[in-house]
Amino acid sequence: MRHFRPISVARLLTIRRSLEPRWARRVGVVAVRISAWRSARMDLAAAMRHDKGGGLLLFFPRVGLLLLAIVGVPAVAFAQTISFTFDDGLDAGQVENAAVLNGQILAALRAHAVKAMLFPIGRRVDSPQSLSLVAEWSAAGHAVGNHTYTHRNLGTAPVTAQEFTADVQRADRLLLHLPTWTKRLRFPYLKEGETAEKREQVRRWMDVEGYRPAYVSIDTSDWYYSQRFVAWRQRGETDVAAFREAYLDHLWDRALYYDQLAMEVLGRRPAHVILLHTNPINAMFLGDVLAMFRDRGWAIVSPEEAFRDAIYSARPNTTPAGESIIWALAKEAGKPGLRYPAEDGTYEEPLLDRKGF
Numbered sequence: 001m002r003h004f005r006p007i008s009v010a011r012l013l014t015i016r017r018s019l020e021p022r023w024a025r026r027v028g029v030v031a032v033r034i035s036a037w038r039s040a041r042m043d044l045a046a047a048m049r050h051d052k053g054g055g056l057l058l059f060f061p062r063v064g065l066l067l068l069a070i071v072g073v074p075a076v077a078f079a080q081t082i083s084f085t086f087d088d089g090l091d092a093g094q095v096e097n098a099a100v101l102n103g104q105i106l107a108a109l110r111a112h113a114v115k116a117m118l119f120p121i122g123r124r125v126d127s128p129q130s131l132s133l134v135a136e137w138s139a140a141g142h143a144v145g146n147h148t149y150t151h152r153n154l155g156t157a158p159v160t161a162q163e164f165t166a167d168v169q170r171a172d173r174l175l176l177h178l179p180t181w182t183k184r185l186r187f188p189y190l191k192e193g194e195t196a197e198k199r200e201q202v203r204r205w206m207d208v209e210g211y212r213p214a215y216v217s218i219d220t221s222d223w224y225y226s227q228r229f230v231a232w233r234q235r236g237e238t239d240v241a242a243f244r245e246a247y248l249d250h251l252w253d254r255a256l257y258y259d260q261l262a263m264e265v266l267g268r269r270p271a272h273v274i275l276l277h278t279n280p281i282n283a284m285f286l287g288d289v290l291a292m293f294r295d296r297g298w299a300i301v302s303p304e305e306a307f308r309d310a311i312y313s314a315r316p317n318t319t320p321a322g323e324s325i326i327w328a329l330a331k332e333a334g335k336p337g338l339r340y341p342a343e344d345g346t347y348e349e350p351l352l353d354r355k356g357f
């Protein structure tokens with residue numbers, strides 16, 4: 001069920017880019033008000049659902065917020081919050097322009113004063129050149145966390161809890177010298193175990209070792225877009241702006257999907273953690289991505305700040321375990337009609353084909 005159509009706000013913001021600054025500002029204000037109004041309407045709808053039992057405590061503040069949105073108080077009161085995390089790192093021995101890509105991502109973060117978090121695959125960065133790229137993140141104040149050494153899928157039977165945790169420790173030994181090293185674990189493929197027993201074995205190990213999970217709330221197929229982007233450019237295409245639009249639309253769509261799912265399941269908007277990768281498409285467009293979220297009224301915080309949100313301490317009782325924490329909580333709550341979240345490009349392939357990318 002869709003409560004609102006975000007696309008028209010997106011259109012307004014696209015139109016805005018072609019306008020003079022004076023008019024662009026006005027269109028921006030209108031877009032923010034529409035967005036705030038829709039957020040408030042969703043909040044109100046959720047509050048009413050939860051108030052069936054009587055308590056009107058939530059109801060009146062929501063109505064107040066709704067009235068504020070109508071009279072034009074902008075996004076501040078309704079702002080969504082997002083933080084940015086990047087998986088996998090770059091292998092300087094495999095990727096020719098690894099240092100350039102790394103530098104472009106870091107430059108975009110610096111230009112927008114955003115602190116992010118990197119989760120490198122140990123094996124991929126286990127060389128002096130590749131490790132120095134990771135060290136650049138740390139030197140710039142971005143946290144570095146654990147994504148295991150060999151990036152194995154804990155959701156498959158051959159990978160035992162013992163093997164998996166040994167792999168986590170191996171990455172730990174490689175990276176713990178970094179000044180911003182943080183004992184947070186990003187599960188490869190977001191898979192947390194195909195059985196409850198294995199899932200709990202790893203959770204217990206993490207408790208003992210002082211490791212906390214680095215769950216994501218917004219999962220995307222940025223890596224698939226990146227593959228298509230690279231292949232598209234290799235065919236000699238140069239109209240980068242068109243691809244940028246498609247990529248921004250995709251990330252925006254995924255962000256709204258998970259944000260709305262959170263409203264439906266939790267009745268509130270959590271501080272989001274988005275999963276992106278250190279890849280060519282983000283090297284090219286990260287600045288535009290950050291600008292888009294800010295332009296549309298979202299506040300950008302550091303991942304550590306977002307992780308303080310209680311949803312990242314949840315321990316969903318689902319098997320197979322993993323995926324976006326919002327999706328896992330929705331599944332645990334028995335929400336019907338959940339789209340399978342594997343962001344494996346299945347949904348995007350026909351879309352990009354149709355657009356000629």
Ligand SMILES: [Zn+2]
Binds near residue numbers: 088147188189
């Ligand atoms: Zn990964």
